[in-house]
Amino acid sequence: MPIRVLVVDDSAVVRKILTEELSRDPEIEVVGAAIDPYMARDMILEHKPDVLTLDIEMPRMDGLTFLRKLIKAHPLPVIIVSSLTRAGGDLAMEAIQSGAVEVLCKPGAAYTVGDMAADLAEKLKAAAKIPVSRIQARPAPVSAKPRLAMTKTTQRIVAIGTSTGGTEALRNVLGRMPRNAPGILVVQHMPEHFTRSFANSLDRECELDVAEARDGETIAQGRVLIAPGNKHLLLARSGAVYKARVKDGPRVSRHRPSADVLFKSVARYAGANAVGVIMTGMGRDGADGLLEMHKAGAPTVGQDEATCVVYGMPREAHKLGAVDHQLPLDAIAEKILRLAEEG
Helix, strand or coil, X not given: CCEEEEEECCCHHHHHHHHHHHHCCCCEEEEEEXXXXXXXXXXXXXXXXXXXXXXXXXXXXXHHXXXXXXXXXXXCCEEEEECCXXXXXXXXXHHHXXXXXXXXXXXXXXXXXXXXXXXXXXXXXXXXCCCHHHHHCCCCCHHHCCCCCCCCCCCCEEXXXXXCCXXXXXXXXXXXXXXXXXXXXXXXCCCCCHXXXXXXXXXXXXXXXXXXXXXXXXXXXXXXXXXXCCCEEEEEEECCEEEEEEECCCCXXXXXXXXXXXXXXXXXXXXXXXXXXXXXXXXXXXXXXXXXXXXXXXXXXXXCHHHCCCECHHHHHHHCCCCCEEECHHHHHHHHHHHHHHC
């Protein structure tokens, strides 16, 4: 039975494009297209969609206000589809914190209609499977979580790959890390501009120094570098110094940034001096790369099914034999630190 999708956007052009493109997929039925949240409310009651696409900036009621009301009164998986300028990236970050499960850019210079439609279709299918209870539940503030500690400093490298549900998973893991944690590289599937807003929000909430990665930046203890949207993040080495490389290039495993690209570079340049982590997300990006890290001697960690929003990426890695330790989300930070110390 196809999943039922309601499109909410004030642009007639966007409503037409999304409806036509999504309707090409036999597993998706677009049950309606609403011009604003008031029309969307009536269509939700009438058509009972499984998942919504939602723009942020709309007349009469903005998307964020509608999202908060919807999650409270009638929780549904919601994917934000918006024109993400830098200001829009901050709004998109707020949308994720308010209960949206994913954020996608509208087509633009770096994102064609075909690319957007293919990504959106896959994300809609994954979102429709998310239990409503996980949409309703809001995580505790980072400040309320216990802080871990390392008994010594370390030059180990930690590489993390994640996607759907990953923004909150990363908050959980990074929010538990001490200031002397190893340098951390992160691929979180998200659009341009959103990554900078996400990094800034984590930087405010964590003891660690979190930033969007810049090409040539040195990997330092207590520093977290987030892959920029629409760019690949890799590890490089100059003598004894690890550096981040930020590059263009084709999509890998259907993504840019790609966890596979990051993990494979870490396997090559850090080998057993790294820890690999794969968390919640749809698809299989990162599975092959994590296997290369495992074969290079790096200990690896995968999030378990019970705590994933979407148990896709960790499952595929586990099936390949790439995961040494499969753990619930709340146990991952402590395990990373322990593995780094043991190394």
